[in-house]
Amino acid sequence: MRFMLLFSRQGKLRLQKWYTATAERDKKKMVRELMQIVLARKPKMCSFLEWRDLKIVYKRYASLYFCCAIEEQDNELITLEVIHRFVELLDKYFGSVCELDIIFNFEKAYFILDEFLMGGEIQDTSKKSVLKAIEQADLLQEVTTNPPPLPWRVGVSVLFLYKVITQIEQIYDIWLEF
């Protein structure tokens, strides 16, 4: 994987992780361009793009877009699942994660990502062990983490929304079949 981006529907960058050395200016340019392309795409469109010499895999969870750049020989579908697993991890850690969790605790999201992907390769696919590693580190720090302070716990869980929407879509598809 070359990089992973996380941005909102409004085009605000929420997270970025680069796994290959890229100049700061290029990063900015790529992020801007990519956001534009991905945000312009309609919901029923293909989640894969060919962009420059990269393959882009993106997925939308409620108001958040997760976007990965992979290389020619990489598998698109498994990348979609990498994204999904990451969301599951975030969800589990924050307890139904919403965009605000990621905004206010973005460094935590980074820690989880680092524990999940290392050098652009998936490191641990087991949800349990990733979170264990994070929580152990957290334990040293904040005994009283959970639940996080209230003010921003008003957002809706992105994973929950995603699941609901997917289910509605599935029902719709089944309905269309008949």
Place this chain on the structure above:
Amino acid sequence: MSDVVEKTLTALPGLLSLDSQPGSNKLSSSSKLGSLIRGITELTSKHEEEKLIQRELTSIKEQVSSPNTSMRQMKELMVRAIYCEMLGYEASFSYIHAIKLAQQGTALEKRVGYLAVSLFLNESHELLLLLVNTVLKDLQSTNLIEVCMALTVVSQMFPKDMIPAILPLVEEKLNHPKEIIRRKAVLALYKFYLIAPNQVQHIHNKFRKALCDKDPGVMTASLHIYLQLIEENPEGYKDLTTSFVTILKQVVGGKLPMDFSYHSVPAPWLQIQLLRILCLLGKNDQSTSEIMYEVLDESLRRAEINHNITYAILFECVKCIYTIHPKSELLEKAAKCIGNFVLSPKINLKYLGLKALTYVVQQDPKLALQHQMTIIECLDHPDLIIKRETLELLFRITNAQNVTVIVDKMLEFLRINKDDYTTIDLVGKVAELAEKYPLIHVFLSFGGPLLPENGKKIWFIETMSTVFSVGGDTMQPDIPNSFLKLLSEGFDSVEEDRKLRLFAVDSYVSLLQGEPGKLPQRFLQVISWVLGEYSCLRADLEVDTVLRLLAKLLDMKTTSSETKSWVLMAMTKLCEGGAGVSVARGVSETYSSSLDTVLRQRAQELQHLRTRSYEPGCYPDTPAWSPWRMISGSPLKEKSNIMLVSRWISLSFLDGFVSEALAAGAAPYKPPHQRQEELAQAKALSLEPYGLSLPISMSSCSITDRQSPTLLSISSGLSGNSNDLSHKGGSSSLKLDGVKRVWGREGYLAQREPAEESAHVEVPSTLRSPSQQGGADGSHSQTPTHTPTPEPELEKQQLASSLFVGLGSHSSVCLMGKSEPTPQRFRRKARSPASSSGASKNISNSLVSPTITVDTLMCNNLLDSRITSEPDVSPLDQTPPLSKGLAAASGSCDEELPDSDVKGSSPSLIGDDALVAADPAPHEEPPKDLLLSSYLPAELSGLSHSEIIPLSSDQSLDLSACHVQKEGDLVLVVFIYNSSDSDIQQILLELDSEELEVSCECDGAVGGARGHSVAVCQYSLSVKRPSVHVELVGTVSYQFPVGTPQSVQFSYKLPLSSFIRPLTLSTEEYGAMWLDFSHDTKQNLTLISDDPEPLAASLSVLKKKLQLHVVEIIGMEGIVACRLLQDQPCLMHCRLHAGTLAVWLRSPVPDLPDCLMYFCQRALQEH
């Protein structure tokens, strides 16, 4: 893992005490970041945001540099700095403090420090050197979390030169008791390997140890390294194949702990990694490939849940199967898989299906044929990504016959595309295609008549014009260069070249008369060169006009100075004769004082040449402006020519160097867009053993070599035939002598020698003529409905026929038996009465191309092969025996197939096909049907049999045959009638078929036949590979007591429907089976609408004609089942839908649904 915590907690007791008031601290820190974030969201303009962030950054800056700031506060400040950077504001002052934090902070602060460092800096940043010591210290720490952090940061970014400093420590970690540390160490080493491979060479054996690690996580991590190593040197790791296969087997078999499962699929990431490795190992290596066949099969079988993750595995499997040494069984399954992807309603899967098709289509064009309608749909998909991928696929199946349509589609896409990258890529491809097939026979409309010669040139020039104007200045610079090279070098005939150039001149002059300001610079340069060089070819074109047009370019503001210099050069060439003096003088005067040196130089040249041509006595005898002089070349002309041409074509002074380099083994130069294409091909999978690429490359190389048009047409024939050739034994030697020249300038050359005919009898070949194929495909794709087809549908089908022309496949059926007919043996004029069915009428209305229906094709195949000895049979001569045959056939059906219940005059399927095989011109009276039927074996005589058809005969033997439908069997009965007076001792009969399994009930040897008596042979047939019509080829060899051995050959064709039997099952059984079957096809068929109960009526027709079993009819839906002999089920689901019968067929057997659909359609149409 919890023991890690315990250890850490005991090791660092001080840590927690520092955190004694975490709550308050956290709140204040979060609230600072929180208030910043909230502050930003409340802002309304970008400008305000900028101000706020700047203020924030200043305050952060102050605080970080203050000596009183604690590490704890520093941590919080870093988080805010990261946030500001993420918003796009630079906070470089904090970088050094991030490093300091990583160095001095406690474990937790360290974590933020490391995070900040990894986000702020990249591998080459000089500040990173300051981090090395910290990392070293942390790697040696007893605190596991610190070690983890150090390993993480090391794998994220670490200065290359400093790797040796920490390498021993990381290596040491490979033996760490904790798997998490071992895993991270392996991944860190992987990263090192990527950035500095030679640094880690010495520890390769340690990787092996990691591969054998007892923890699956560590083993998985080590596979990343192996993938990389094997990619670089597959030979070195062949010995590991068995290990990888074993691991994969265990994973697939569910031997890993549940922890590693993802959505109940065992370790999918690991599986994919292993498949990728196997793919690399098995490439071009038969013995290694053989080791993995079993596990690949297993993986395909296991991946059954409908989830992305299983599709991901399947996709990787398919890729692997097509890359390694092929195994037909697996290939079949993989093809089926690709089909599932392509047909999936999920857009992501469809996209990957197209991608997979693109990979394999060169090896297996028939796959593209199978999915042609889906491909057409994708071509019109609203999602540009899908469209783009489809074009990529089409690009790979381009041949001389469909090139225009495909190029059209590409240009269409280019006009709406906005992405530069895609434009450059696609423009390169269009140019490549246009240049590859510049003067080949092309069609403009769908399978329509051949264009006049001129049309082809217009097409070439216009396509290139579009390429230049759409491609603009971003395209590969070699595209215009090679275009000009093509123009200037010409093809074969001087006259043709002249015409081509004339078209170019005409077209460019009219472009310049339009709005040249809109044209890209590159295009203008091409135009100027062409006009300068060739406008003299058009005698009625005044030099003045051209000069003025060119001068207009010089005046435009947008014209670059490079273009201007091209224009000036063109003018120089034009003025040489002394014409257009006034314009030239004006221009040269203007530019003689230009600031641009090159332009000034050109203007000087122009001026000089202009004045020189006035010199008296220079060319006393020729008019100043004479085409003759331009072409034959005045000295000046030649000089400028050399000057210009050499600029694009060759730098001849480098030739020596180049040839030396080539001799030394350097790769010959290829233009970038070609290279890019090769790269793409390299990415695509190659399937050496199939040798399929050979004919294709043959054709392309003869084209690029610019051989004579005849050669071109042969090679185009070759590419059409490639599949056939290679499937017949996969020999790499091309039997060129066997391949007739099918294409001439005037189109298809109908005359074919009987010898070749017989060579092709065995396998219906796909050597087709474009026009006929166009017709054939067109008529085949008409199959869906009997009622008038809706417009868009029709358009799609026409498009399909023009896109997939020349992509013939071998005998296996694709869509509706598309590849079955053998049009090269078909004569256009011959029309059988069968073609008067409604379908053909429909087609004749809708198609411009020759109207050939399936029926006629089928009939004529056989007809033709029989009457090659009398090539001049006129259609009228043929009709009477045919209609007689038909009457006889349907008559005999009524008599002899009582249980098929065909009444009235409508020819039944079987009757119809009996006609197909009927010999229209028997050499002598064969024994009468009735007579022969009395020879039917006793156990068969009670059953219905088809008409007894004379097959073949010579002076002493008459062969006839019929087939008898038994309940669980189909028996072929061959009658051998000895028409001579003497006895024959030994008769041997051999049967062979591509599609059928033949088992003999009389072991081949018939024994003897007395004079004027009949010997009978029985064969039991079952279907190996479904196809609309299946054909048997047989040889009877015999010998008279005195005389030489002789043999008679024959072929017998029968419809697949004879092999269909009802399948009795319950609705529940049906439901269970339905889901298991993977091959399916859907189509709307004509309904029998004159009945009050259309569904029931339609189904009963199908039941009668095709012997299907109607399982149940529920309201608007009906389910039907049947089996193909011996025991291959096919299920059908029908539904009334908008006045048609929506039929969905499913079967585990490939092609069976398609074939059956064909018969259902015919059965309903003929009702």
